[in-house]
Amino acid sequence: MRPWLCLLFLLSFPALANKVLLIESYHSGFAWDKSYVEGIKQTLQAGIEFDSFQMDTKRVPPTEYEKMAELAFVKYIEYKPDIVILGDDNALKYLWPKLYDEPISVVFLGINSNPREVLKNYRGQAQITGVLERPLFVKTIGELKRLIPGEQMNVRIMFDSGVTSHIARQYIERQYSLIHSNLGVDVEIVSARTQNEWQESILSAPDDGFSVVIVGLYQTLVDNTGENVPADEIIVWTNQNSTIPVFGFWDFAVASDKAAGGVVLFGKSQGVTAGQLVNKIVNGESARSIPIQIGNQGNAIYSKAAMAKWGLTPPSHWQAID
Known part of the structure; x- marks a missing residue:
């Protein structure tokens, strides 16, 4: 050529x-x-x-x-x-x-x-x-109201104190303040710094009047020596010790030994x-x-074992992961 x-x-x-x-x-x-x-x-x-x-x-x-x-x-x-x-x-x-x-x-x-x-x-x-x-806050709350019917739903949302958690918390708070009267749900958001603070908030949730826990991010929690606690240790403990249903905003939080489900980000x-x-x-x-784009709007997923643990029947349109 x-x-x-x-x-x-x-x-x-x-x-x-x-x-x-x-x-x-x-x-x-x-x-x-x-x-x-x-x-x-x-x-x-x-x-x-x-x-x-x-x-x-x-x-x-x-x-x-x-x-x-x-x-x-x-x-x-x-x-x-x-x-x-x-x-x-x-x-x-x-x-x-x-x-x-x-x-x-x-x-x-x-x-x-x-x-x-x-x-x-x-x-x-x-x-x-x-x-x-x-975080798909409004979609998650809407799905949970159908999943757990009742006159009043009180939700405790759990985050660690990391940078991303702080930003996600602000986003949820803005959404909640705009549509609180339409949701018919009372929400409290906890930002825990330590493993002990997280565990105390999970254990006290029923006595504090909450019927559901939603976990956000929990990767920056530290123990009483200041060392980072493995994330799986936090969420597995939450599954084992929460007497009220636990749901999540992210897909990695949902499993048979973790959260029961949620409308999650992937x-x-x-x-x-x-x-x-x-x-x-x-x-x-x-x-x-x-x-600039907004990512995929999320899917509703659930773990059969975790749903059964809290005596829940998942909606037919939720996708089982186990």
Whole structure:
């Protein structure tokens, strides 16, 4: 083939940006991360080189977040990716100020906060888009009212005191204040810092007048020595010791020895959506032209064993996971 024909052939196809770096706020052992990483990997088109860095902010203290962000940025410098994926709020908060003027595209996922509050202060050549994550509070309450009929439902919602929990709590509080009179449900939100605080709130819930517990996030709880408590230990204990039904907002909280069910968010769907956005950028679209999206609206799932533990019959449209 003549040289000019070769050049014409090459120019007729967009240049592929084939190096992608994922910066995770958390760690590979966290079920949410496992799930969305699976979604990303199965969605990215062939030929894309992929690597990741874990900030581990579910387990290291907040005083270490900036240090972990510096290490993530070192990884970025060494890897030289064309596209960076920022997983969850801490990655966006701590890395966008370092990446905003780099010649790259950025895709975020799992963001509970308003990303514009972070983005507005840092405008440069980096282009950014992504997918938001919102707890399905109203949908969950609506389903629970049908599942557990009665004149009055009182719900205690449990969170840890981490950054994402704080943001998710604010979002739920805003929704609740807007439609409290329509729900016919009284809600209290607890932010526990320690394992003991969590356990006391679970055990006291019936005496405090609550009929249902919904667990949010529980990955940053510490024991009486200040050490992080494994997340599964928290949710399994909750299943074993709660005398009232326990439901969840995230899929990783639902299992035979965990929460009974709920209208839940799936990490995998966030990963799939983020992967689709990366593919669009690889194929020539500008990240700046791709609208920020709200993730999949969730599915109602349940564990047969956990439902039976609390004597509940799941609605026919809920999906069994065991």
